[in-house]
Amino acid sequence: MSFPFINKNKAQKKVLESSHVLIDSAKKVIKYRKHLLDDSVLTSINLQVSLLESSVRTKDFASLEGQSSGLSRLLKQHGGDIAPETLLGENVESLFIAVLLAIAIRTFFIQSFQIPTNSMAPTYYGMTCKLISTEAAAAGIWSKVWHKIKFCGRKVNIIATNNGTVAIPLTKAKLIRNNEEIYVVPYEEVFVKKYLGLARTKARKYTIFVDRRRYQIVSPIDLSLDKILLERFCKGYSSWKEVIADGKFDQNFDQGKRISILDTKYPITVGDTIIRFEILPGDMLFVDKVSYHFRPPKIGESVVFTTNAIRHFARTPKFFIKRLVGRPTNTLNIEDNQLFMDGKLVATNEILEKLNLKAKGYEKGYYPVGMLAEGLSVTVPKKNLFVLGDNSQDSYDSRFWGFVPEKSICGRPCIIFYPFTNRWGKCK
Numbered sequence: 001m002s003f004p005f006i007n008k009n010k011a012q013k014k015v016l017e018s019s020h021v022l023i024d025s026a027k028k029v030i031k032y033r034k035h036l037l038d039d040s041v042l043t044s045i046n047l048q049v050s051l052l053e054s055s056v057r058t059k060d061f062a063s064l065e066g067q068s069s070g071l072s073r074l075l076k077q078h079g080g081d082i083a084p085e086t087l088l089g090e091n092v093e094s095l096f097i098a099v100l101l102a103i104a105i106r107t108f109f110i111q112s113f114q115i116p117t118n119s120m121a122p123t124y125y126g127m128t129c130k131l132i133s134t135e136a137a138a139a140g141i142w143s144k145v146w147h148k149i150k151f152c153g154r155k156v157n158i159i160a161t162n163n164g165t166v167a168i169p170l171t172k173a174k175l176i177r178n179n180e181e182i183y184v185v186p187y188e189e190v191f192v193k194k195y196l197g198l199a200r201t202k203a204r205k206y207t208i209f210v211d212r213r214r215y216q217i218v219s220p221i222d223l224s225l226d227k228i229l230l231e232r233f234c235k236g237y238s239s240w241k242e243v244i245a246d247g248k249f250d251q252n253f254d255q256g257k258r259i260s261i262l263d264t265k266y267p268i269t270v271g272d273t274i275i276r277f278e279i280l281p282g283d284m285l286f287v288d289k290v291s292y293h294f295r296p297p298k299i300g301e302s303v304v305f306t307t308n309a310i311r312h313f314a315r316t317p318k319f320f321i322k323r324l325v326g327r328p329t330n331t332l333n334i335e336d337n338q339l340f341m342d343g344k345l346v347a348t349n350e351i352l353e354k355l356n357l358k359a360k361g362y363e364k365g366y367y368p369v370g371m372l373a374e375g376l377s378v379t380v381p382k383k384n385l386f387v388l389g390d391n392s393q394d395s396y397d398s399r400f401w402g403f404v405p406e407k408s409i410c411g412r413p414c415i416i417f418y419p420f421t422n423r424w425g426k427c428k
Contacts, residue, residue: 015064019056022071023049029079041078048074111289113304113319113413115282116222119389119396120302120321122361123351123428124416126282127223131232132157137276151419153278156217160274164211166233166266170240171259176400178369183240185226186259192218209261210268219279232275233264284418285321285427289411297324297409299341300349302427303387305408312401321413322397322404323351326378326386333377337365339388351390351428367392370399385409 048071055063117126170183187204202221250263307313338356347353354362368374384403389395413427
């Protein structure tokens with residue numbers, strides 16, 4: 001069954017839109033090119049515009065076509081670069097204005113920000129990865145679709161092309177917080193393509209072995225794969241140092257003993273999955289860039305700032321998110337994993353209170369290290385701020401690299417808009 005009146009209405013609407021475009025184009029020609037045109041040409045254009053406007057008002061579709069054709073011919077002859085104008089041209093102009101508006105909003109009002117690391121966990125989570133179980137891999141299509149919508153994770157699946165046991169390179173490193181010597185899996189910094197090859201970003205490239213054959217795994221630059229490799233091939237151990245101390249695994253030293261190859265004795269045959277895991281992106285926030293133009297940030301608020309003016313990051317400026325714990329003239333110190341400001345326990349908001357009370361999820365409290373090591377205190381200078389991560393045991397913050405200039409504060413996170421977890425909603 002057909003409905004001819006629907007097609008007719010659509011055609012008439014299109015004719016009206018085209019007529020409006022022609023009228024606007026003609027008026028622009030008159031405005032910007034009248035000093036270049038003869039009076040007779042201007043008179044002809046004005047007459048055609050008047051006739052077309054009258055037909056548009058009365059919706060005289062019988063006359064519109066002929067009048068539009070006449071005006072179009074005039075504009076082609078005398079419009080220069082201004083006309084003829086098309087709906088496409090109008091749309092491009094509108095798109096350009098929309099882009100400018102979006103840039104203005106992002107610059108002055110609100111901006112999205114993705115948490116890169118877990119220094120603010122469990123308040124905000126950065127990128128994480130988890131092994132994909134056999135059950136999860138075999139889940140139904142709709143379960144997988146919902147999981148993808150909910151988390152937008154990226155799956156990595158490495159398949160063996162030979163037989164053997166898995167061997168993992170290890171190298172020594174020192175923890176910043178206490179100079180403890182640990183073992184980590186070394187990686188190479190590489191550039192990978194993103195946005196369909198239009199841009200490049202840094203990434204980590206790990207290499208593991210199955211009977212001397214190399215297999216490479218790439219992860220984002222801020223995401224370490226140590227924990228997931230340990231969980232996959234040395235389950236039950238909490239660190240590579242513990243694995244080595246156990247003495248059950250063989251080691252072969254290479255490169256002047258700076259790197260050792262650990263044979264995990266994990267058997268692999270051709271076609272087996274060596275490792276299958278999912279990279280989950282960090283929390284995505286909207287950052288309010290307006291509020292701090294009218295008031296200073298408050299103690300206890302989480303703040304987003306740029307590291308441009310911090311000497312330690314001069315070569316690699318970034319955006320960070322931490323919690324503000326000290327303003328100018330405040331004196332800070334840590335005792336018994338609790339944070340004190342001017343001699344009093346800091347508890348100006350829910351998260352600071354949880355950290356100092358070592359509540360669920362924040363049991364470790366504040367870690368005394370660097371500028372706030374045991375017995376040390378620090379006074380915040382004028383025009384500067386002191387910030388700490390909620391995950392104090394694993395946060396690279398003011399304790400190590402110093403103060404944040406007030407001018408470097410960009411805004412405060414207001415809403416977690418993705419992923420759709422129990423953290424979705426108003427920021428803490």
